[in-house]
Every structure is written in structure tokens, then in C-alpha cells.
Amino acid sequence: MGRDLPFLIPEILLSLAVVAMLIAEMVRMARLALWFGLAGLAVATLATLPLLTADTTVFGGTYRIDLLSGWAKLILLPGTAMALLLARAEIAGQQREGSVYSLLCLVTLGALMLAGSGDMMLLVLGVVLTGLGSFALVAYPRDDAATEAGMKYLVFGAVTGSVMIYGLTFWFGGAGSTLFSDLGALEDKPLIAIAGLTAVIVGLGYKASLVPFHFWAPDAYDGAPVSVAAYLSVITKVAALFAFAQVLRDLPVESNWPLVIAMISAVTMTYGYLTALVQTNLVRLIAYSSIAQTGYFLMGIVALGTSAFAIPGLIVLGAAYVAMNLGAFAIILLAGRGLDDIRGFGRRRPAAGVAMVVFLLSLTGIPPLFGFVGKVYLFGAAIDAGYLWLAVIGILNSVLALGVYLRIVVPMYQSAPEATKSFDKPSPRALTAVIGVTAVLTLCMGLLAGLLPG
């Protein structure tokens, strides 16, 4: 136990920060809560750095301190800080402002647990912790749309969560242990392996919004504040995908699970982009594009264990995705939710317009932007694992993706109708900071990709 604690410093720091934030909120000092949150996230990020090279487990193998969970912290903690700033720009001065900040940090704590889980119990705990906070965040505005979205999200979460717990009992029964590292014992029990796998796909697939468990996502994103949508589209999703990788890493391939995941991957990206093509609401468009992006992550999960590029690919695309998707949501926050709202945006706000083009091209996977590097890794991983057809589908979907994102770029550079609301109002400093940081990361990290794990 004494040995374990130093490995948990980031998590402990974040918990302390959340406690401090709750206290600040109790005395109605939302700004202070924000600062506690930002400081806690920053310190926790720094505390992660020395742990990055560690490869061990704590608490009897139930919590993993490895490359994936280390980078998860390095990606999710700063990502949460960005989301806090977005939230600040959107809801500053509103009631219960501080509780949003605390909830965001609390959900991130659950996300870290997901990304490091080495045990079924911990996985369930992570799913519940991220779930409970997210329901409240989605329903925050207390209007009809938000309440409906929160309700949908909750019901969906409750059902899929229970299915997952039920299925995990099969694994427990078959393997005789709740540790994922003992899943190797299922080698000669393919039926049990498949029963548990199905349940995990349902539970985590819901969290990561894989087709066909994605129905909640567009409604929840659209009903929630934009900043919360941005947060849910990156932090809980990436955490769930990393958790997926942690679980499946140890599952014997005899049950042929990579093929199942590959098929889900193909369906998810194709469905996501096809549906995004007909959206007229920017938040929903990006919501469907995020569903499609999940499909690309799954290419890495397919190749787990067979390709050395799988884990680095997940990490690189994870980092890229957090930066570019948060950036895109930040622009939506600035420009408005409708596809018509963005007409002329690029001409009126050249810098923000260029940033949006960078985010969208990076989401498409155009080099030398950050998203491209992640996709190269994952295409490589898929081909390496013998899934050339999946890489081909991924590539065809990139073309579809371009069509989707150009639907935003083209009106941005058309001349704006006179009557539009002014883009000229000064944007909050927090928002400018988020756009600036995410744009620079998206633009430069592609070239500095050598710094990332390989």
C-alpha cells in the first residue's frame, strides 16, 4: 500500500482539487472553484511526467500505471482544463457555475480510472463515476432540451451499464478472477469470452458512442451547453476507448474478437460520416463526426497485441483528437450552433477562421496536421495486423470526412448576409486562449510527432 501511493499522486491531487472546488462552490465563489480546478489539473499533469515511464500496477493488479494510463493523464488533464475554460466562457455568472467546474473535474477522475483499469470492478466504478457526473452536466441548463437529453443519457447509461455488469460476471465465472490480466484463462472457453465481450462492447461502446450505441450522443451534445458537449465528446470518449484497450489487451484472440471490433469500426465510421453529411446543426454535425472518429480509434484496438503501432497510435490520435475537437467546439461556441450561423465567419474573423480550417482539416486527416499522424499510426497498425480492408475503408471514409467538413468550410468563406448577428463582439479571453492553444497544438504537433511515444 505504501509503495502504491506515489504512483497515484496525480489522482490524489485531482481529488483534493475537487474537494477544494466543492468547498469554494459552497461559499458561492465560482471563480475560486475555477482556479482551484485549473491549478489542480496543472499540478496533476506535472506530477504525471515522472510516472510516464513506469510500467506497473497498484492495489493488487487492479489499477494499471502504464504507457496508456500515463498518457491518458497527460492528455485528459490538460483537456479538462481546456473544457473548464470553455465552460467559463459559456456560463460565467450563471447560477451553479461552480458545480459545473467541480463535476467536470470529478468526471475526469472517473475517466482516469477507466483509462487505467486493470480489473472488472474498477472498470464498473469508472463507468459509474463518469456516468453520474455526465448526466448532471448534460441536464445543467434545466430547460426542456437539456432535461430530455439528460434523461435519455441516463436511461441509456443505466441499461448499458447493467448489461455490462451482467456480462462481466461471465468472465469472472470463467476466469475465476476479476483481474483483466487473468483473462488468458478463457482461452478454451470461447463462448464465455464472447458473452463477456459483448457486454463490454455494450457498456464501453455506449460511453465511447460506437454504432449502434450512439443514439444518445447527438441529443445529449445538442441539449447540453456547448462546453459540456465538447467535454463529453473528447474526455469520456477517449477514456472509454483507452479502457477498451486495457480490457481487450489480455483477451485471447481465439474468440476472434478483433474481427468483431473491425466490423464495428467500419460501420461506426461510415455511419457517422454519412449521417454527418446531412446535418444542419453544427453541434450535431460534429457529434456525428465524433462518432465516426471513434471508428478510427477502434482500428488501433483491432491491432492490439499484433502490431507495435497500436498503443502509440491510440495515444497519438487521442491527443490529436482532444486538441482538434475541443478547438472545433470552441469555434462553435464563438460562431453559433447553426450551419447558417457560420456563414461569412472566416471573412469577419480571419484568425479564428483559419483555426477552424486547421481543426477540420486535421479531423479529416490532412498532413502535416496532428490528426494525420494519429491516422498514419492507426492505418499502419491495421495493415500490420492483417486488416488491409479496414484501412481501405478508413481511407474511403477520409474522403467522406472531407465532404462533411467542407460543408462547414465553404460557407465560412462566403459573404455573410447583412442581417447576421455580429461576429465582431469581442470573444472572452478564456475562449481565445483555448482556440489559440488547440490550434497551435493541432498545427505543430504533427511536425513534432517525434516527441510522442513510439
Add this chain to the structure above:
Amino acid sequence: MPLLTIATFLPILGGLALIALPVRSARVAHGLSITVTGLVFLITLAIWSRGIVPGGFAQVEEIAWIPAIGAAYRLGLDGLSLPLVLLTSLLFLLSAIYSARISERVPSYVVLMLMLETASLGSFMALDGLLFYVFFEVSLVGMYFMIAGWGYEDRQRAALMFFLYTLLGSLPLLLAIIGLYLSSGTFDMRAWIDAPPLAGLGAMLALIAMLFTFAVKIPAFPVHTWLPAAHVQAPTAGSVILAGVMLKFGTYGLVRFALQMTPETFTRAGVVILAFGVFSALYGAFAALAQSDLKKMIAYTSVNHMGYVVMGVAVAALASDPAIRVVALDGAALQMISHGLVTGALFFLVGMLQDRAHIRDMGDFGGLLGRVPWLGWAFVVSAFASLGLPGLAHFPAEFQIFLATLNTQPWAVVAIIAIVVTAGLYLRAIAAVFLGEPNEKWAAMPDLGRREMLVIVPLLFLTVLVGVAPSWLLNMIHTTMASLSF
């Protein structure tokens, strides 16, 4: 001094400097654009003077980039890429001079143009598969915004079609590059060329992927349909860069990637590739014959001329006699340069005509030779060059290609019909626009101005020089082609 790196990144740095400048008037932007492209041209001349070496790449510059996966920043040159680099820097300089008339959103235009120059030079000089792909794709983005922002009537549709089409075209190349990487463990193109890592089915799949990519870019029948739309709608300088420089990515890649990295499979597929080349050449010529829009007509003759390049490369792969093989490759490489010079000039001239008349349908002109003799004679010379008249740039190239073809696959010489058709269509265009009854509507049309002369005269001079005395250029190409091992 790392001249290759400086030449590649000077344009984009110039663009960034322009963004940072407090004063961004049209004058400043155009001045900066001309200065930067002029400097880059001088640097490429210096690179030329440093020379190349037979059998391999010269002036290599290398820095680690993503060491974990063996990708590095690697630039270098050989006799195939150096002429293309010179052509690129020249055409960008001339485009910058020509573009000085643009007055709409000039800083953005200049930044895009400079970004395109970086991408184009980088594509020709990259020796790293991943780096090549990066430059290759950046050029698409730049050209998309160029067409969408400064094109003519139907530019949005044309730009969208161009971007989707060429992205769909280029992504298979990424698969091929990843395939080459996974079987060799490095992205170093020199390693891929020295010891082609793929064999059997893998090589066949990679070759098909690469051929698809480059066929879209070249463009060869049946994936050429984006070209007329993009060319007609693009601004003049965009057309010049698209035809003069970016189509060469396709033929350059055909030699550099397809031929050099999967040589055995390429030879096996040689007859099919040759057939596509022949058909493209014929198709391009006949399609051009059917056009009355001058710009569209020239766009289709590009399909025709690039078809000859494909033929040359395919013949080189099929030829068993090494001497014939070199003749074919020399011809193909020279054809790329000639096409850049001649078609560049033609697009400039049609652009100048359009600047004056705001239309490009040849039926609406007539008798212009007397009205604007400089423009007229420049067009006549370029058109004669384009149809392959001896003494002008295309002749030595096409002569070598047909010579090698006759020697190796005599049936393919049927493509020579295309030359007759091209001759017919150019004579028709000259007759319609510059000869015959002067159309009173254009009585006040001014002849070429000083800026326009500055753009056209170098191209005409080079067209004649390459036609009459091509040895200075051919020697450069020959150095590499004679030692090409595949």
C-alpha cells in the same frame, strides 16, 4: 548551406512574414511575393550549379523527425527531380509577376501561392515517403482554396470536385507508403529504391494503389474528369501551376514510386499501363478537338501530352535493350519539362486574352493577330510547340518517346494519330481567334504590356531553346536515367 531546405521553406516563411506584417496592402503583398519567388528561383539556380551525381541522389539533407517509426526529414535531388524543381521555381516566379494584377484579398492569395510553392518544391525533393505525402497533400489544400477563392463563375463546385477527387486519388498512395514501410522498417525512399521491399501480391496491390493515385494526378483516362472543371474555373496563375507543376507530381510519382519501387511488377503490368497511356493520349486529343472554350481545350491537350509521358515510362519498363530504355525515360522526363513550359505559356496567354475580353470561347474572337500581334504570335509559337513542331520544346521529347515505342511495342505508335489531331485543333483555334475577319468588338484591345511580356518572353525563349538545343537539359536528365537501376 542547406540550399534545398532554404528553397523549400523560404516561400512559406515569406507567407508567414506577410501575415505578421502590420501593413498588408496589395502592393506590399505582391512585392513580397515577387521578391520571395525570385529569390527561390535564384536559389534553385545555385542548386543546379552544384550539380547532381549519376546513380543516386545528390545534395541530401537529413534531420530526424519521428525516429520511433523511421520517418525523417530527407531532401535530395537527381536528374529527374532537378529539372522539375527549376521548372517549378520559374513558373511560380512568373505566376507571381502575372498575378500582380489581382486586387481581391491579395494577402490571402499570396500566402496560398507561397504555400503551394513550398508544397511543390517539397514534393519533388522529398526523399522520405511520409514527407512526400505531406507535401503532396498540402498542395491539394492550397489549390482547393485557390480555386474556391479566386476562380471563375462555377468555382465552388469545381474546387469541391477537385479536392474530393484528388484526395480520393491520393489516399491509396498512403496505403502503398505504409505497405512499403511495414515491409522495410523505414520511410527512406532511397532504401525503397535500392532494394524494393515488396514482392508478389503485396507489390501488385501497392502498384495498383500508386497507379490509381498518379493516374488521377496525371490525369489519365478514365480518372481525368476533374481536370477540365478545375482548369476552367481556376484563376490563370492557378491553371498555370496546376498544369505546369502539379500534374507533374503524377508523372514524377509514376517514375519515382511506381517504376522505381515496384519495378518487376511494373514491368509485368507494363502493357496495360502502356495501353492506358496510348488511350489517354488519343482521348485527350479528340476531347480537345471537341472544345470551343480555349481553356478547356488546352486542359484536354494536357491529358494528351501526359499520355505520352505514361507511354514513355511504360515503354522503358518493357524495353529489354538498356539503350532504348534510357531513350524512353529521357523522352518522358523531357516531356514533363516541355509541357510545363509550353502549357504554362498557353494558359498565361489565354488568361491574358480573358483579362481583356472576359470570355474564352474561340468563336467570339477573330482576326486578333493584326490587333494584338505580340499576344497573337506568342500564342502561335506556343501552339506550334504544343503540337510537336520540330525546333520547339515538345519535339525532342515526343520524338524519343515514339522512337522507343516503335522499337519495343510497335502497335502503340498508333498514338501518333493524336499528334495529327492536335495539329488540327491548334490550327483551327489559331484560325478562329487570330486570323480571319477582325471582330469589331475587340478593336480597342491592347497588346501585351510590359509585365505580361516579362511573363511570356522567358517561356517562349525556353521553348525555342529546348527545341533547338535540348542537350543542356537532356544531359542533366540523362545522367540519372542512364544509371537508373530497376
